Amino acid sequence: MSPDPLLVSLAAALEARPDDLPLRLHLAGLLVERGRGGEAIAHLGQVLARDPGNVEAQTLMQQALAPPAPDPSSAPGGPPSAASGPSSTPGGPPSATTPASAATPVADDDAGDPLAAYERELADIVPPRFVRAGDEPDPVSGDADRVFDVESSTVRLADVGGMAAVKERLEMAFLGPLRNPELRRMYGKSLRGGLMLYGPPGCGKTFLARAVAGEMGARFLSLSIVDVLDMWVGNSERNLHQLFQAARRNAPCVLFLDEIDALGHKRSQTSSSALRTLGNQLLAELDGMEGDNEGVFVLAATNTPWDVDPALRRPGRLDRMVLVLPPDADARRAILEYHLRGRPIAGVDLGRVVAATEDFSGADLAHLCETAAEFAMADSVRRGEVRMIGQPDLDRALKEVRPSTRPWLATARNVAMFANEGGVYDELVAYLRHRRML
Incomplete structure (x- = not known):
């Protein structure tokens, strides 16, 4: 279907003036008239978000949400057309006047498999089962069989609601040095480092990491425990090294370590020798012993920073901690x-x-x-x-719906009171005191 020039022009005008509610209403009305209710609903929702009492928008929304009127000629059980005859019913027996050659032939080897007969009949429309598409490359083996989801983030810090203090810290640690290379060289600030985001679950730590990558114009690579662990000895360490190597090849890159408490749990509390070895490999990768980390920005996230190995917070690794709080x-x-x-x-x-x-x-x-x-x-x-x-x-x-952050805040209160060695959780203590929870 060719695009409607009027609708295209109105949509272009609306992109230039997104807050023009009369124009948006006019476009929505035309979309409803043309039977494009799904597109109209998006525009009407924006109008009602800004002006909930708009009667015209409410009326158009009712029309856009109403189901389309059924076509009598296409309704089940409707009268068949004169040209269709008694044999036009799908799956029905062929008419006496229909020659035998008009029926769909079925191969003898498909007689016991009706699904295979349908596959043969629809071969031009639906590809066969268990067959790769013609343009799909053959599988590879060896070191090249690992596919890393290195992506370009389109999210910006302006898309993140609130978190002014967190954004300021990120600007100081990462974004400012990247935007000002001359000052960076003058002050001797390197383009490497790590920062740990911690706080209650569901408060936007992952979204914030994507926003940092988008703001920097850097690639984004997310790493979790399932991307690393392997049942064979030594493979987990190799997987971790390959993930860091992928980030180095795509520098500048934001490498996001999700649930860092699972990957870098306190080695003193870990009974598994494999997990202790994996923790040692993570420390070596962060130190850049296995490769140059220049241009690799490591962001980690956890709900339980008190379970993270203290060696990960040593200067030069994840040496900065930022508290991501529930939204104000x-x-x-x-x-x-x-x-x-x-x-x-x-x-x-x-x-x-x-x-x-x-x-x-x-x-x-x-x-x-x-x-x-x-x-x-x-x-x-x-x-x-x-x-x-x-x-x-x-x-x-x-x-x-109840807030899910309160159990975390109760646990954090105990940590702030009894386990704040060296002032690691001073930011958390200040927040709890502000909330009069200490």
Whole structure:
């Protein structure tokens, strides 16, 4: 289908003026008229996020969400056309007037396998089972059989809600030296180093690491314990070395070590000699003993920094620790707006929801919006009438969804009180005192 020039022009104008609500409404109305309700819903959701009481947007949303009217000629059991005759029913017996040669032939070797007969019949449309596509390369073996998902991140720090202190620390440690090479050389700042992000689960540590890579224009490589462990002796250490080598080849690269407490657990508490050897290999890779780490920025994330081997926090390795906290009020508002933007909403008091979601992580807020959408959809199915997601749905979701950060904060409180040797967790202590939890 050729593109509609009017819709293309309106979409281009909207890209230049994304906050022009009348223009967005006009485009959504034309999309609804042309039967493109899915595209219209995205535009109408943005209008209602900015102006929940907009009657025209609500009316268009109802029209876009309404199921299309069935075509009588194509409905099951509808009258067949005059040209179809009695033999037009799919799978029905051939008409007496249909010659025997018109029936689909079935090979003798397919008689006992009806699926094979269908495969033969649809061979021009659906490729056979268990056969590689013609353009797929043959499998390789040896050192070249490891495929690393080295990607280019499109996320920027501006896409991360809140976290002003964390962004400032990242700017000082990584982004500033990269943007100012002359100052970097003058001050003798190297393009290597490591930083550990720690905090409650679901607060955006992985998303933040991707944002750092996008802000730097660097490649991004994520590493977890499943990418490394192998049942054969020595293979785990080799896998870890190959992952670091891939990051060095793609420098500048952000190497993200997810769940670093699993990969670099305290060796004094590890009974497995294989895991202790793997921890030693990780230390050697961070030191650059196995290769030059210039341009490789190591970011690690953990929910339990107190389980990480202290040797990993030695200067020159993961020597900086940054606390990633649950989102504050401004960040919660931004996260809620993001997760409600593409959904049909009306009459939602975001300020009231923000005030009721203290201690909620970003993942908790996404789950809250998903739960409210489930309630609205179930009610629409039950009533047979499509309706918007409203404040009652969010209030009901708030009764079911609980913040997942509180158990972590309770554990962190004990660590801050009794295990803050050398002031490692001073940032956590300051936060807990601010919250009057100490």
